[in-house]
Amino acid sequence: xxxxxxxxxxxxxxxxxxxxxxxxxxxxxxxxxxxxxxxxxxxxxxxxxxxxxxxxxxxxxxxxxxxxxxxxxxxxxxxxxxxxxxxxxxxxxxxxxxxxxxxxxxxxxxxxxxxxxxxxxxxxxxxxxxxxxxxxxxxxxxxxxxxxxxxxxxxxxxxxxxxxxxxxxxxxxxxxxxxxxxxxxxxxxxxxxxxxxxxxx
Amino acid sequence: xxxxxxxxxxxxxxxxxxxxxxxxxxxxxxxxxxxxxxxxxxxxxxxxxxxxxxxxxxxxxxxxxxxxxxxxxxxxxxxxxxxxxxxxxxxxxxxxxxxxxxxxxxxxxxxxxxxxxxxxxxxxxxxxxxxxxxxxxxxxxxxxxxxxxxxxxxxxxxxxxxxxxxxxxxxxxxxxxxxxxxxxxxxxxxxxxxxxxxxxxxxxxxxxxxxxxxxxxxxxxxxxxxxxxxxxxxxxxxxxxxxxxxxxxxxxxxxxxxxxxxxxxxxxxxxxxxxxxxxxxxxxxxxxxxxxxxxxxxxxxxxxxxxxxxxxxxxxxxxxxxxxxxxxxxxxxxxxxxxxxxxxxxxxxxxxxxxxxxxxxxxxxxxxxxxxxxxxxxxxxxxxxxxxxxxxxxxxxxxxxxxxxxxxxxxxxxxxxxxxxxxxxxxxxxxxxxxxxxxxxxxxxxxxxxxxxxxxxxxxxxxxxxxxxxxxxxxxxxxxxxxxxxxxxxxxxxxxxxxxxxxxxxxxxxxxxxxxxxxxxxxxxxxxxxxxxxxxxxxxxxxxxxxxxxxxxxxxxxxxxxxxxxxxxxxxxxxxxxxxxxxxxxxxxxxxxxxxxxxxxxxxxxxxxxxxxxxxxxxxxxxxxxxxxxxxxxxxxxxxxxxxxxxxxxxxxxxxxxxxxxxxxxx
Numbered sequence: 001x002x003x004x005x006x007x008x009x010x011x012x013x014x015x016x017x018x019x020x021x022x023x024x025x026x027x028x029x030x031x032x033x034x035x036x037x038x039x040x041x042x043x044x045x046x047x048x049x050x051x052x053x054x055x056x057x058x059x060x061x062x063x064x065x066x067x068x069x070x071x072x073x074x075x076x077x078x079x080x081x082x083x084x085x086x087x088x089x090x091x092x093x094x095x096x097x098x099x100x101x102x103x104x105x106x107x108x109x110x111x112x113x114x115x116x117x118x119x120x121x122x123x124x125x126x127x128x129x130x131x132x133x134x135x136x137x138x139x140x141x142x143x144x145x146x147x148x149x150x151x152x153x154x155x156x157x158x159x160x161x162x163x164x165x166x167x168x169x170x171x172x173x174x175x176x177x178x179x180x181x182x183x184x185x186x187x188x189x190x191x192x193x194x195x196x197x198x199x200x201x
Numbered sequence: 202x203x204x205x206x207x208x209x210x211x212x213x214x215x216x217x218x219x220x221x222x223x224x225x226x227x228x229x230x231x232x233x234x235x236x237x238x239x240x241x242x243x244x245x246x247x248x249x250x251x252x253x254x255x256x257x258x259x260x261x262x263x264x265x266x267x268x269x270x271x272x273x274x275x276x277x278x279x280x281x282x283x284x285x286x287x288x289x290x291x292x293x294x295x296x297x298x299x300x301x302x303x304x305x306x307x308x309x310x311x312x313x314x315x316x317x318x319x320x321x322x323x324x325x326x327x328x329x330x331x332x333x334x335x336x337x338x339x340x341x342x343x344x345x346x347x348x349x350x351x352x353x354x355x356x357x358x359x360x361x362x363x364x365x366x367x368x369x370x371x372x373x374x375x376x377x378x379x380x381x382x383x384x385x386x387x388x389x390x391x392x393x394x395x396x397x398x399x400x401x402x403x404x405x406x407x408x409x410x411x412x413x414x415x416x417x418x419x420x421x422x423x424x425x426x427x428x429x430x431x432x433x434x435x436x437x438x439x440x441x442x443x444x445x446x447x448x449x450x451x452x453x454x455x456x457x458x459x460x461x462x463x464x465x466x467x468x469x470x471x472x473x474x475x476x477x478x479x480x481x482x483x484x485x486x487x488x489x490x491x492x493x494x495x496x497x498x499x500x501x502x503x504x505x506x507x508x509x510x511x512x513x514x515x516x517x518x519x520x521x522x523x524x525x526x527x528x529x530x531x532x533x534x535x536x537x538x539x540x541x542x543x544x545x546x547x548x549x550x551x552x553x554x555x556x557x558x559x560x561x562x563x564x565x566x567x568x569x570x571x572x573x574x575x576x577x578x579x580x581x582x583x584x585x586x587x588x589x590x591x592x593x594x595x596x597x598x599x600x601x602x603x604x605x606x607x608x609x610x611x612x613x614x615x616x617x618x619x620x621x622x623x624x625x626x627x628x629x630x631x632x633x634x635x636x637x638x639x640x641x642x643x644x645x646x647x648x649x650x651x652x653x654x655x656x657x658x659x660x661x662x663x664x665x666x667x668x669x670x671x672x673x674x675x676x677x678x679x680x681x682x683x684x685x686x687x688x689x690x691x692x693x694x695x696x697x698x699x700x701x702x703x704x705x706x707x708x709x710x711x712x713x714x715x716x717x718x719x720x721x722x723x724x725x726x727x728x729x730x731x732x733x734x735x736x737x738x739x740x741x742x743x744x745x746x747x748x749x750x751x752x753x754x755x756x757x758x759x760x761x762x763x764x765x766x767x768x769x770x771x772x773x774x775x776x777x778x779x780x781x782x783x784x785x786x787x788x789x790x791x792x793x794x795x796x797x798x799x800x801x802x803x804x805x806x807x808x809x810x811x812x813x814x815x816x817x818x819x820x821x822x823x824x825x826x827x828x829x830x831x832x833x834x835x836x837x838x839x840x841x842x843x844x845x846x847x848x849x850x851x852x853x854x855x856x857x858x859x860x861x862x863x864x865x866x867x868x
Contacts, residue, residue: 103218103222106215136226136229139233140232140233
């Protein structure tokens with residue numbers, strides 16, 4: 001089991017690297033962005049236990065905040081003017097990832113069906129929830145509400161674009177589990193099929 | 202059964218979590234949407250802040266348009282303390298705060314906790330800057346004060362006078378230096394080094410907190426202009442300084458910067474054109490490097506324009522921009538030759554050049570025909586104290602022109618006493634002695650005329666004009682003091698047929714947008730012919746001066762320079778005391794050409810033992826340049842420290858001497 005944990009960790013690091021690579025691309029599909037790192041986390045949350053999911057939430061949150069909260073303030077926009085907008089405090093996304101990872105685990109445990117398709121839909125909902133919570137927190141901290149329709153449309157585009165890659169990652173995670181532990185049960189077992197009615201532990 | 206119980210627990214947990222998220226969303230939605238109106242009423246509305254942008258200073262040029270004072274780009278490094286603080290807040294875990302003592306409340310000092318910006322700046326940026334080679338000890342107090350006043354709206358100046366290479370290093374590494382901003386700002390520069398340093402003066406950078414009362418209410422964040430601290434920079438500061446720009450920014454209810462609402466660029470100040478000829482000025486300054494201390498004034502007799510106003514030792518005003526180093530400061534301060542004094546306009550004992558106003562007083566009293574027998578001295582007072590002639594054997598019987606030619610002391614002493622102190626002092630006042638000429642630079646001294654109201658009140662209170670005092674005034678001794686500018690202006694008045702033109706240093710002031718602000722207009726100070734001095738009398742005095750330069754026995758023969766252009770001159774050698782020993786001031790004042798005067802030149806050498814032998818050659822060499830085919834070209838001047846040694850004689854061979862010699866031999 002510990003080997004699978006480290007393989008998932010390697011997956012997460014690959015996700016973080018890919019995220020940096022995506023920034024460098026001049027990619028703007030319908031004004032949306034692909035959030036690779038959160039996607040990897042949501043996928044890993046489907047393949048790991050509750051405790052491991054929380055550890056991954058901590059790691060993902062750390063990387064995510066380091067990338068966004070610290071880098072954003074390096075330079076001021078104008079020689080005479082202080083940096084523009086307030087940002088969320090470092091660590092906020094650790095909590096968000098923790099909550100959403102836990103919700104994913106609960107949903108996974110309670111649902112009578114499993115499989116890549118079910119998990120993908122769960123991830124789409126998780127993305128939605130994550131983005132909405134983040135947007136509401138941002139608007140609360142900054143004291144300025146964005147235009148409602150435009151922000152929901154933006155969240156929809158990001159969630160759909162990011163979730164498109166979920167089946168591949170989920171399938172890979174399931175495949176690795178199968179190769180490593182062919183005789184054992186676990187959360188990742190169901191990820192090799194589209195829909196499965198048998199819950200596996 | 203067991204699985205069912207688990208499922209219920211998990212369901213309850215999921216319900217609790219989703220309910221928590223739901224309530225969080227509902228609460229935030231309620232705060233931000235439902236209660237918008239209520240919160241908007243409570244929060245302060247959008248506000249504006251006005252930032253002053255310093256103006257660009259105008260240039261100073263000579264009469265030909267050669268730029269003598271300008272602005273050159275200066276690379277500076279500013280630190281935006283607000284950016285530094287925000288960077289720190291989001292990066293470093295330890296909170297850096299400091300406690301300060303606040304106001305007394307009920308007899309107890311209250312304490313206030315504030316951001317320790319000095320410690321934050323040190324941790325966040327200055328360490329990085331040191332790694333790039335920009336090491337500097339920052340004053341914590343200055344940082345705190347700047348941050349409290351300006352936050353992030355005005356950058357804290359960390360380093361200035363950066364080289365272009367340093368500027369590039371900072372620009373390249375800008376992203377790794379939070380809050381660091383490299384800027385280009387104009388800085389005052391005097392491209393010809395020490396040329397005319399005393400006339401031009403210098404600017405001083407704006408001192409924090411120095412905000413004029415009329416601008417205090419106009420700006421929230423003030424960045425002042427540099428201002429004229431001395432010389433023309435000071436006297437013409439109102440024209441040179443320009444109009445500042447203004448940037449109005451708007452901030453949201455939480456103090457968030459929203460953007461620039463309005464911006465007005467600063468406009469340049471007016472350009473001041475001097476009457477000085479930079480080439481002549483540099484030539485005369487180079488001439489003066491042959492003596493330790495001295496000054497020369499050159500005036501256009503018909504307009505009163507000052508063409509050169511040179512003094513040694515010199516000052517290179519660039520040494521003071523932006524601030525003087527200790528080494529340079531010591532160099533100037535420890536110099537016994539007193540480089541801060543402008544020897545062209547400071548008051549010095551004038552010696553026999555004061556005989557010219559006495560001659561004018563005689564002309565006014567129709568006493569030019571006065572003759573006197575010089576026995577080598579005049580005796581005054583109960584104890585018959587003797588005041589000697591420079592020729593102790595005596596000049597014998599003399600008339601006015603011969604007395605001027607030979608500079609006979611007893612003649613003028615006796616004449617002054619015959620005229621009476623009132624008439625003499627009145628003519629001195631008429632000729633501008635004992636009062637500032639009003640020339641537009643700093644450092645001018647009024648001079649002293651014994652017997653004047655100023656003398657009676659401030660210099661020698663309780664004294665009265667005795668025969669001896671009046672005799673000493675007639676020969677420019679004791680309390681008598683005058684500047685080369687005053688003597689040159691008086692000489693010019695005699696040369697200009699009695700029309701005394703007010704000496705002027707400013708030719709015009711032009712603004713880039715508004716055009717001509719101050720026009721070049723000669724001003725007549727006084728017409729001597731309307732004051733009872735006839736043209737015939739003036740001609741007699743001029744002739745006396747001509748004899749001094751051109752006839753055998755004249756004291757000013759060294760002022761001559763050419764057989765084709767004749768000079769009229771008067772010398773003076775004042776006996777002084779300095780550094781506890783006897784010394785002299787050597788003077789020569791002259792005008793040329795004799796028939797149709799154009800220029801008046803007055804030279805003084807402190808420590809020169811003979812007016813004719815020391816100051817005369819300086820005047821002669823100046824005339825050579827003035828009457829050459831082409832006036833000299835301006836040169837970048839090195840600082841000259843001068844000295845306090847005495848000078849007995851000067852033998853000058855300038856480039857113009859050689860040229861003149863060549864022309865004479867060709868003819």
